[in-house]
Amino acid sequence: MSQAPYDPRAVANKLLDMAEAIGEGDMPITPLALQKLLYLVHFRFLAATGTPAVKGAFEAWRFGPVHPAVYKAFSDYGRFPITGRAKGKNLLTGETRELALPADKLLRKIIGQVLSNAGYLPAPKLVDLSHARNGPWDYIWGKIQSGDVVTRQIPDNVTLERGRYMVVDANKEACDSPDVEQTPNEYRTGSLRSSSSR
Template identity: 35%
Template structure:
């Protein structure tokens, strides 16, 4: 499993290389869909941390805070993390095998072509993981976390044919 900052930076690099302006909201959604596809296709989580259900969809709070300064503008920096060996801040880079990287590139390529409103619409699907957590009937739902099991249950029970073409 990877740190969400590593995945986010991969997406940002892809977007820059392909002339796609990436906002915080778009980045959150594409990061989420990368995680979803890894759960479905590779049968393992891509990201260590859980997503939370926020008003505009699934969010990794620490990513939101890091890129919030860009608001709805193009992100021009990369997420950093502490290097445990040196104690200094370094750009978070993902290290994965060729099979995982190929899958990640396919997912990012597909979803980066969608508008932010399309991404939000797809993440808000009725009965989906975000919807079930956001519209929880209990008075308290601490952290509003979207579990990997909820993601798998929804996407595998719908018998949907998924394609990234």
């Protein structure tokens, strides 16, 4: 039985573990790629179950959907492949702990499908995928640019309604974006990075 939504860092850890197993070391995942793959997993799980895969909300950042908790956990890797796993922290003692991986069979199946379909794509291609015209990110980003929203959050109903636009177009040229996400200006207070734990 599903216990979704799950801790987004735990789902990210599961995705990274499965990428290592499926890719046999030939599917390196950078923080930017992780965000896009995780968002695809979230969309597919939401479409299949009506329940979000992860707790919290993805946000529309410059290079696509980003889950802030996952960004915080893995941003120290910059543009390099992730080699470690996110950890939890006891707020009372400050001690770190391993995160329990979800044992959800459907989630595992969806992660496997996403990795098989998009896990080998370079980060710029994944950005193209997440930037699909009329897709969830495109819709919210347009509202941000026009000043029609006060938050970067991509609501699950928008993800569900517009996720179908995120399709792989093998003939599309890769965009010129770097393969690392930058913290939006309004978040650059120092608190997001300084409290990061891996």
